[in-house]
Amino acid sequence: MVHGQIMKYGVEGFLIIRNSLMNMYCSMGCLLEARLLFDKSLCLDLISWNCMITAYGRCGEVEAAKDLFEKMPERNLVSWGAMIDGYVMNGEFSEALKLYNDMQVSGLKPDAMTLNVILGTALVDMYAKCGCINVALDLFDGIHHKDVILWNAMIGGLAMHGYGRDALELFFDMRRHGTLPNSTTFVTVLSACAHSGMVEKGIGIFESMKEYGVEPGIEHYGCLADILGRAGRVHEAEQILSNMPMEPQASHWGALMAACRTHNNIEVGERVGKHLISMEPHDGGRYILLSNMYAAVGRWEDARNIRREMDRKGAKKETGCSSIEKDGSLEEFVVGDTTHHCSREIYEMLDDLERAMKMPGIAQDYSPIDNLDSS
Template sequence: MSATAPAPIPITTISELRQHHSQLVRLGLASHPAHARRLFAFLARDPAHLPYAARLLAHHPDPRPALLNPLFATLPPRAAAALLALMLSLPLAPDHFTFPRLLPAAPLPLAAQLHALLLKLNYHSHTQSLNALLAAYLAGARHDLASLLFRTSSCGALDVVSWTTMVSGLCRLGLVDDAREVFDGMPERNLVSWNSMITGYVKTGRFLHALELFDEMRALGVEGNGFVATSALVACTGDCALARGREVHRWVEQSGIEMDDKLATAVVDMYCKCGCVDEAWRVFDSLPTWGLTTWNCMIGGFAVHGRCDDALALFRQMETAGVAPDDVTLLNVLTACAHAGEVSEGRRYFDHIVESHGIEPKTEHYGCMVDLFGRAGQLDEAKKVIDEMPMEPDLTVLGALLGACKIHGDINLGEAIGWRVIDLDPHNSGRYVLLANLFAGAGRWDDVAKVRQLMDERNVSKEAGRSLIEFDGEACEFRCGSLCHPLSSEIYAMAVDMVRRIKAEGYVADTGEALHDLTEEDKVTPLLYHSEKLAIAFGLLRARPRETLRITKNLRVCRDCHEATKYISRVFEREIVVRDRNRFHHFKDGMCSCKDYW
């Protein structure tokens, strides 16, 4: 009858370990691998206990590397290095399974020492050890050492994991062109290789390259999975490529890929950020279960589309389902209230979520409360939030208050906050423009000139407005006042006719923020060539009757373009969805979903 080991109680002191060890010795189980590893795991964490570990190892009847190898992956780097040094002192040479466990968490100096030991023990051509060393160098941002090791290794030592390790590591370091060179030279690729390269493009904002590579993967008949589908959907989201996003979604459904929480969130997020919140809701509502990130994504989607009631109703449904909100949920709920001007609801939900769910508000939450009060004209309440914040207000918080001062014409508070924001963020053109517009609205043209002079002195240029519109899977970009397009003459002519027709219906150009030294007629002309107007004109030329126009702008939509687009939607019988820097605007029948509150 075999002896029974004592129950594995937690070992917290060396005294407890000695007692446990003595019990194992009496039962004849001290040399059993599982029990021995438990003793070594405790001893290796403290250098003072290494002599004990050395004696334990020296008296072990079968001291093989396999006894200690599993520990290296669980110990902190310093303890793992100490245990390795103990092995070498006995001497007990590591084997080729030791290094793959040691290297992943090894800091650069230790990785270099292990590299030398690999060479000394002639394990440098062992594929798993080589792969672990490549990963360690790349994790330490030494892509030069990783590349040298990769290039000088024999072909027989490199496998698909080696090549993929280089691709993913270089992508993580932002070296996507180097990664693509390695990727193109791969003798064979697996799905991880494809996804690593596609993800690398996505994380560096090269969405078109990501989608082109995704198309190439599919054309070669490579069977995808949820990871690569998620990467492709994120690329569609970043590029505002709704048609491509729908195509990827169909591919997911036809391929039978499991819709896990991450993939479901990517689909919902794509539809929300491409202006199709109703499609996002249909996908969300059809899911069998929802994870927290999916709830957050849908609530946030409703929020940025100005559908406060839907966002709050979904949040209440989430609470009823027993899903605890997090700080992202709180931010989304506050954003929904801020975009709709629901001040009392925003205050109530802030208190409720913080108190009921124990969430500690962060700077962005206070910034959202400042935005909530500020948009509604309650500037004293907004300033009170800033004064009572437990941390220093950042640029987001102060910028929200400055924006509110501009909206409501509070020149005194706005001037003080504006110069403070510029001092904190001297190279951001938007800060100067907002302050200059505040002065312009008050007729303080000398101060407007001072702001512009300061921009010139600091070589800060105003960010040009850019608008994207997608047709047949192709995105066309238009810049304010500049048009390089094969249909430029037709687009300009349509823009002129478009404005002529809406003027006949009552549209009057808003020139309040135009340069003060221009005639009224000259002030109107630049407004005609704002990027979203050019994009809309192009859309009217190309789109089928009653087809929705979807436009993405890099800046906040101006008052004049907002008013003009309302008229265009009615006169031309078009629904127009504009995504600006802050939110979505759905224009239809002469109305906007924001109800002119943005």
């Protein structure tokens, strides 16, 4: 109605009015309407550009924010801060640090707020992901004004490295400090519960989400199913995935399939495996996992039939590959590859490891599953 009155009186073309309208639409999350005003404007100033970049970053559309940022005819500290904040809010901390460096190169000096957003959250996240948990915690404790993004970074770092109970305790500290958890917070906390075997805690946290105004999404249901699956409660996990209000992804069923394999539950595993194959008929890994389950319980004919079906459909299993950064360069290792410049030394080391594993006291898995004859 307000916009309609502005158009009626013919003042929409005034820059201050147009910027206010854009800010109004951005505040309501109506980015299409705001962008339409932006694109129609014959005259734009820094406020116009910064408004749109900030809105895109806060709504998770980082690429759109980046596109506008790169097209800006001029930038000020607010422009750089808005783009950096967008990266941080969406977990792209390395990009935030890179942009911070670019800002310094451009000659702009960051203010205290910009430094807090970048160095506070990005460094905590970096050290936590690298496994330097004590360093990350020291940095985290030294930051006085903690927002939900910083809490999420620290909780996620603890969860990633197996400190599930510490992650859960930090989650409770977050609530005691008056910071409301968001959707990302619950993903990290539920993941921590899954990897630490805290089943009842995880279920309780999942059920408490709506108390904080957070509606469980597909990732939260997936975490809950993972919590139950890892604990061997695969029937309950199957029910969660089957009855969730949205369609589960293949990755969710795959995690449940792996849990069935771990806990040797052929009943649920067979159902889930066949469902996975119907979802991804050209993914060879799905056939192999089900074939392995059959072989583990002595159902050799079923195992061979699955391998034959895999061959008939031309499904391929992705070749195993890993990579590591060393002295600034990326080294990649592929199963069966002999082209690497250190392949001789690598295979010699693998032979040494194999010999060491055959020493007394080392438990080995001699399962011949992967060599199963499918002819």
